[in-house]
Amino acid sequence: MQDTLNHIFSLRKNGRMDHSIRPEFFTLLDRLGNPHTHLPPVIHVAGTNGKGSTIAFMRAMLEAAGHSVHAYTSPHLIRFNERIVLNGQVIDDARLKPLLDEVLAAAHDDPDQSFFEIATAAAFTAFARTRADIVLLETGVGGRLDATNVVEHPIATAITTLSFDHTAWLGERLENIAAEKAGIIKPGVPCVVGAQMMDEAPAAIRVIETRAAAMQAALTIMGRDWHVHDVTDSSWSLTVAGETLSALPRPAMAGAHQIDNAALAIATLRAQSQCPVPIDAIHHGLRTAHWPGRLHRISHPAAPASWDVWVDGAHNDSGAIVLARHIAALYASDGHPTHLIIGMMGHKDAARFIAPLAQCATSVTLIPVPGSEGGKSHDPATLVPLWRTHGARNVSCAPDLDHAIATLAATHAPGRIIVAGSLYLAGHTLAQAAFS
Incomplete structure (x- = not known):
């Protein structure tokens, strides 16, 4: 097979x-x-x-x-x-x-x-x-x-x-x-x-x-x-x-x-x-009705139980607008900070995606999309200035999702992590959660 x-x-x-x-x-x-x-x-x-x-x-x-x-x-x-x-x-x-x-x-x-x-x-x-x-x-x-x-x-x-x-x-x-x-x-x-x-x-x-x-x-x-x-x-x-x-x-x-x-x-x-x-x-x-990978709350093996982890397939401007609204609604309901982990495919319009989200989160960690070697993923380092230009604070890069989650857990009080930017990244994240 x-x-x-x-x-x-x-x-x-x-x-x-x-x-x-x-x-x-x-x-x-x-x-x-x-x-x-x-x-x-x-x-x-x-x-x-x-x-x-x-x-x-x-x-x-x-x-x-x-x-x-x-x-x-x-x-x-x-x-x-x-x-x-x-x-x-x-x-x-x-x-x-x-x-x-x-x-x-x-x-x-x-x-x-x-x-x-x-x-x-x-x-x-x-x-x-x-x-x-x-x-x-x-x-x-x-x-x-x-x-x-x-x-x-x-x-x-x-x-x-x-x-x-x-x-x-x-x-x-x-x-x-x-x-x-x-x-x-x-x-x-x-x-x-x-x-x-x-x-x-x-x-x-x-x-x-x-x-x-x-x-x-x-x-x-x-x-x-x-x-x-x-x-x-x-x-x-x-x-x-x-x-x-x-x-x-x-x-x-x-x-x-x-x-x-x-x-x-x-x-x-x-x-x-x-x-x-x-x-x-x-x-x-x-x-x-259920559709996985869309504002989907999960348990991730790299995240301590005190952290709230979500995965979302948002990867374009309207998806980012919807995600930003949901982040605001979550904050209004519980006051917990949101930390974004973002990976984007190289053919996506990063500026359109970033603009609605840049000021929604306490931190933004940029990672490559798993399995997208050879230039198919946006290089995280090249996107850092774009996030900062749109007003994001505390922007950093990590080599992969596990490192990003572990670093957040080690350097911040427990809060909310939302993994987004690519359906391929969403699938990878869900697979880690499913097989952990």
């Missing part, structure tokens, strides 16, 4: 970003029996932030309603298997290995095959061969040219929060990014758009509106067509499709932004009719 995974992981190094639909990918799907045309009903989700959480809420609500659910998400945090959920269960090695071997054999003569194409073809093949009521399908980098966008007839599409990420491939302006994400909108298929926080959001929404109009797709937008209101410490309400769902429980997932993700999940489920979800299933899903 590991040899197979090592091979597909090596495809990440082929120098081509995984967000183009090539003729060779259609050839691969054809050799596999065109599984993308034999799927259960599909809800397709694109966006910059919140895709995984939105899918987690939909999955929990659908399963609470008695529906069987497949899901395809990325990236994985600890094991590749996490990407493919069959009927509510992460695919096991016994099913995954022959599946990957079959897909690789079918793609053997394609020198430009990519990691994401192989993973997506494997997911489609598994979903087509295993009965379920619905598929929750997450895009990879973009939307318009994403390998998942070969699905031509979803029952609904959703677009989550837009932000500045992967700009080298999607464009430097939010309108460019919106155009790529809106590429999943299909003729006559309802599209639901979630919360937006960037100043450039109005122009981006106009791009989505233009695409929806061209596709004659019913478009509903948070804040315009459906609304979150009456938010308290214990409940919130949602008005969608002419119906008000009152006194909904706060999501189990941490962070005020998860109400927005949950609202998008509900609004999207309300936009389709093939898998009805009653109100009791919505309540159950809100209480039980």
Whole structure:
């Protein structure tokens, strides 16, 4: 199994970003029996932030309603298997290995095959061969040219929060990014758009509106067509499709932004009719949905029990804004200082990420992202001046996560550590916690 995974992981190094639909990918799907045309009903989700959480809420609500659910998400945090959920269960090695071997054999003569194409073809093949009521399908980098966008007839599409990420491939302006994400909108298929926080959001929404109009797709937008209101410490309400769902429980997932993700999940489920979800299933899903690595509280082997350790996958500006708000809320509730440990991939916009966070923490420790040798990670030392320019105090570097945590524990009174900056770092941190 590991040899197979090592091979597909090596495809990440082929120098081509995984967000183009090539003729060779259609050839691969054809050799596999065109599984993308034999799927259960599909809800397709694109966006910059919140895709995984939105899918987690939909999955929990659908399963609470008695529906069987497949899901395809990325990236994985600890094991590749996490990407493919069959009927509510992460695919096991016994099913995954022959599946990957079959897909690789079918793609053997394609020198430009990519990691994401192989993973997506494997997911489609598994979903087509295993009965379920619905598929929750997450895009990879973009939307318009994403390998998942070969699905031509979803029952609904959703677009989550837009932000500045992967700009080298999607464009430097939010309108460019919106155009790529809106590429999943299909003729006559309802599209639901979630919360937006960037100043450039109005122009981006106009791009989505233009695409929806061209596709004659019913478009509903948070804040315009459906609304979150009456938010308290214990409940919130949602008005969608002419119906008000009152006194909904706060999501189990941490962070005020998860109400927005949950609202998008509900609004999207309300936009389709093939898998009805009653109100009791919505309540159950809100209480039980979980998405690891997003404001996730853990026990870490390097941290004394007196320290509170969290891990978050925030790695762009909107993720940093959400994280900064959560840090402020935590401090308001208990007065404990926050210490940030940050590692960032080299292609991420460090300045946009740093600006919202620089003055939130008592200290900032910068580390390389594990496994990102060879220049793929931002050099921590080069980011120190940027943090200081934005007002951060007590900025330092450490060689790795364990050293960073140990140094904090030795030099500060017990407080809160939040590890963030990269989903790869989040996965590494969770793996250390899981296997300690």
